[in-house]
Amino acid sequence: xxxxxxxxxxxxxxxxxxxxxxxxxxxxxxxxxxxxxxxxxxxxxxxxxxxxxxxxxxxxxxxxxxxxxxxxxxxxxxxxxxxxxxxxxxxxxxxxxxxxxxx
Amino acid sequence: xxxxxxxxxxxxxxxxxxxxxxxxxxxxxxxxxxxxxxxxxxxxxxxxxxxxxxxxxxxxxxxxxxxxxxxxxxxxxxxxxxxxxxxxxxxxxxxxxxxxxxxxxxxxxxxxxxxxxxxxxxxxxxxxxxxxxxxxxxxxxxxxxxxxxxxxxxxxxxxxxxxxx
Numbered sequence: 001x002x003x004x005x006x007x008x009x010x011x012x013x014x015x016x017x018x019x020x021x022x023x024x025x026x027x028x029x030x031x032x033x034x035x036x037x038x039x040x041x042x043x044x045x046x047x048x049x050x051x052x053x054x055x056x057x058x059x060x061x062x063x064x065x066x067x068x069x070x071x072x073x074x075x076x077x078x079x080x081x082x083x084x085x086x087x088x089x090x091x092x093x094x095x096x097x098x099x100x101x102x103x
Numbered sequence: 104x105x106x107x108x109x110x111x112x113x114x115x116x117x118x119x120x121x122x123x124x125x126x127x128x129x130x131x132x133x134x135x136x137x138x139x140x141x142x143x144x145x146x147x148x149x150x151x152x153x154x155x156x157x158x159x160x161x162x163x164x165x166x167x168x169x170x171x172x173x174x175x176x177x178x179x180x181x182x183x184x185x186x187x188x189x190x191x192x193x194x195x196x197x198x199x200x201x202x203x204x205x206x207x208x209x210x211x212x213x214x215x216x217x218x219x220x221x222x223x224x225x226x227x228x229x230x231x232x233x234x235x236x237x238x239x240x241x242x243x244x245x246x247x248x249x250x251x252x253x254x255x256x257x258x259x260x261x262x263x264x265x266x267x268x
Contacts, residue, residue, distance in 0.1 A: 046247055050254045050263075053140035058218055058265040062109040065135050067142050068194070078190035079175050081183040085200055088185040092238075101240030 071100060107132065107146045107193040115146070115167060116220045122163040125151035127214050127224045129201055131244065134229050136217045138263025139251050141244065145194035149224060151207040152199040154180045160197075168192045203235030204228050218265045226252045 053061060073095050082088035092102040105111070119126055128136055130147030150160050157180035165171055169191030171179075179186065179197075186197040204210050204224070213225040224232075230248055233241040255261065 043250055046250045047254060049140050050138070050251055053138050054263045055267055057267065058136070058138070058263075059109040061138065061140065062107075062112065062135060065140065065142050066107040066132070066146075066193075067144055068106040069144060071144070074187070075189055075194070077187070078170060079172075080187040080189075081175075081178050082185040084184045085202060089238075098239075101243065102238055 073097075074100070074102075105192055111193055112146070112221060116222075118163045118166050119160075120220075122159045122166070124159045124163050125153075125156050125207065125211070126160075127207075127210060127222050129198060129210075129224045129229060129232065130196070131229075131248075133223045134226065134248060134251070136221050136223045136262070137226055137251070137255070139248065141247070145196055147196045147198055149198050149201055149204075149207065149210065151211075152182050152184075154182070157182065164188070164191065164195075169195070201228075201232045201236075203231035203233075215261055217262055226255070 082091065096102045127133070127149045128147065129149040131139070131141060131143040132146045134141070135143060150156055158176075161171055161176040161179045169188055171190075182199065184198075184200040186199070188195040188197065201210075210224050210228050211222075213228060214222055215225065217223050226248075230245065230252060233245055233248065255263070
């Protein structure tokens with residue numbers, strides 16, 4: 001009787017462990033699938049944008065892709081030069097607001 | 104200050120060519136020549152960093168309408184890695200030593216001429232340069248720019264047509 005109970009307990013434990021594995025890997029797979037879908041959706045959206053760009057001439061593309069907005073500090077000097085790119089990056093880090101994205 | 108446009112690009116190419124300036128368009132503005140649809144605010148030029156080219160560049164920039172003092176000109180001749188110009192018809196960045204690109208000569212060998220007049224660094228070099236620069240704005244734009252390069256490759260194109268039917 002005792003051997004039967006032990007065997008039953010083991011089987012229940014095995015089944016629980018198996019179910020936990022299924023849940024754990026299931027969640028990972030589903031998450032993976034969701035990410036792949038999002039990535040693929042994003043790529044398709046970009047491809048539609050590239051297709052649309054391909055229908056315009058270079059002249060038209062250049063007319064609407066170059067924009068002019070005042071950039072704090074960056075646009076305050078007519079001429080600014082740096083001996084090295086590292087020096088330029090350091091200047092950006094010290095002088096430009098983070099939202100400009102130069103850091 | 105005007106926004107950089109096709110006509111200004113055409114004028115820059117014509118004047119640079121007449122003065123014999125060695126240069127390539129680079130950065131996001133360079134990618135726009137390939138057909139990459141994204142906004143940008145200034146034109147980025149990768150000039151060869153030699154005293155002779157600096158001299159020609161200064162003369163060409165003056166002809167385009169940029170105010171350059173004698174000191175500014177001397178700096179272009181002496182050789183800088185990065186120069187920002189905000190004194191002319193449009194904002195111009197001169198990147199003499201872009202991140203991720205070994206030499207001007209190597210980049211020129213990989214470059215292409217778009218629309219028979221615009222010398223542009225290869226998309227791979229533009230991407231490599233952005234990846235090496237690793238600024239927030241570069242990190243944000245890289246996935247889409249790489250997708251654009253893959254889009255061109257999958258269609259066996261070097262660039263989008265300049266004058267589609």
